[in-house]
Amino acid sequence: MFNKKIKFFELILFMCLLFTSFACKNNSTSPTDEYGYVPLLEKDVEYIQDASKQVKNIILILGDGMGANQVKVTEMVIGENRSLDLRKLTSVGQIKTSCLDNYVTDSAAAATAYATGVKTVYERAGKDKDGNDLKTILDYCHENGKMTAVVTDKALSDATPLAFTAHLNNRYKEPLTIAPQQIKSNVDIMLGSGANKFKANQSLMEEYGYDFVETKEALMNLKSNKYIGAFSNLNKMMEASIYPTLPEMAQKALSTLKTCDKGFFLFVESGQIDNYCGDGNIQKMAEKVVTLDRVLRISMNFAKENPDTLIIVLADHETGGLVIKDGTPDKTWFTEETRYHTPVNVPVYSYGMNSNEFNGKTIENTEVFDIMFRLMGFQK
Numbered sequence: 001m002f003n004k005k006i007k008f009f010e011l012i013l014f015m016c017l018l019f020t021s022f023a024c025k026n027n028s029t030s031p032t033d034e035y036g037y038v039p040l041l042e043k044d045v046e047y048i049q050d051a052s053k054q055v056k057n058i059i060l061i062l063g064d065g066m067g068a069n070q071v072k073v074t075e076m077v078i079g080e081n082r083s084l085d086l087r088k089l090t091s092v093g094q095i096k097t098s099c100l101d102n103y104v105t106d107s108a109a110a111a112t113a114y115a116t117g118v119k120t121v122y123e124r125a126g127k128d129k130d131g132n133d134l135k136t137i138l139d140y141c142h143e144n145g146k147m148t149a150v151v152t153d154k155a156l157s158d159a160t161p162l163a164f165t166a167h168l169n170n171r172y173k174e175p176l177t178i179a180p181q182q183i184k185s186n187v188d189i190m191l192g193s194g195a196n197k198f199k200a201n202q203s204l205m206e207e208y209g210y211d212f213v214e215t216k217e218a219l220m221n222l223k224s225n226k227y228i229g230a231f232s233n234l235n236k237m238m239e240a241s242i243y244p245t246l247p248e249m250a251q252k253a254l255s256t257l258k259t260c261d262k263g264f265f266l267f268v269e270s271g272q273i274d275n276y277c278g279d280g281n282i283q284k285m286a287e288k289v290v291t292l293d294r295v296l297r298i299s300m301n302f303a304k305e306n307p308d309t310l311i312i313v314l315a316d317h318e319t320g321g322l323v324i325k326d327g328t329p330d331k332t333w334f335t336e337e338t339r340y341h342t343p344v345n346v347p348v349y350s351y352g353m354n355s356n357e358f359n360g361k362t363i364e365n366t367e368v369f370d371i372m373f374r375l376m377g378f379q380k
């Protein structure tokens with residue numbers, strides 16, 4: 001009897017230990033992040049891989065200058081105990097980034113390829129080589145009743161968001177025409193910096209039905225479905241408590257876009273990766289890759305609830321010729337003399353509905369538009 005009792009207690013003790021060890025293990029692998037999200041595993045989303053079925057929502061996430069080595073070095077910087085959600089995306093391919101007249105592209109021509117499916121010339125945004133305005137994926141979304149959003153941690157007039165929202169023969173010329181063009185584009189949500197450009201066009205924003213906000217608090221309290229948020233007059237977003245972070249902006253945009261029955265197109269740019277590669281600042285570069293990864297996590301959580309969503313993560317080009325060496329990463333790992341763009345292929349990661357369209361392929365940057373267009377079931 002006594003022996004049996006001992007065995008019973010041993011059994012209870014063993015069960016307790018087992019339970020505790022499971023609980024701890026679970027805890028260490030699934031902590032919530034600073035935005036309250038739990039990292040998802042690949043198995044958490046039921047993939048639909050049937051190209052005959054239409055994708056309802058697309059979330060396109062772009063890391064400016066984020067080549068394959070920028071991702072690898074970020075992992076070295078953040079350490080083995082943390083991993084990027086990017087690595088959970090099992091559908092991975094490569095993109096050729098050259099523009100029409102230059103092997104090494106600039107950001108405007110590269111973003112034009114994604115936004116319109118047409119290769120254009122260096123420093124041109126939303127126009128072809130002859131100067132004709134090109135229809136963007138957002139224009140097709142509007143025609144098909146979908147909502148659209150462009151979110152960046154740079155100025156909205158910066159090259160990448162520019163190619164999705166305006167048409168310029170040269171990104172640096174006629175800067176005063178940019179904000180009016182963007183307002184007339186009717187893109188439902190635009191978030192970034194460059195407030196003064198929009199404030200100079202207050203009546204036009206009113207005419208086109210936009211609410212305008214300049215602080216995080218005002219953004220989060222917005223109830224409307226059509227708004228522009230421009231935070232500070234600088235050409236890139238500052239890290240300050242009165243301004244939203246990139247993941248917070250993406251989250252707010254998603255909460256508005258998901259109310260559209262026909263679906264949406266959300267473009268999010270982590271634009272400062274390029275700047276920090278240009279500066280040779282490995283730590284800050286890694287920070288901005290992690291920021292992009294948080295946007296991805298929010299998007300993956302959305303896709304889990306909405307399996308007709310496709311997420312694509314890519315770059316416009318690589319910046320700085322970053323190589324992997326032995327030892328601790330530092331600025332000598334950037335090998336491009338001027339730390340400007342390089343023409344190496346960049347990775348494309350995808351997730352969710354029909355994400356296998358990108359897997360194992362090396363494609364031209366213009367083909368990203370073609371795939372999005374086809375999967376959303378659009379007709380020219």
Ligand SMILES: [Zn+2]
Pocket residue numbers: 064065106107274316317
């Ligand atoms: Zn770029």
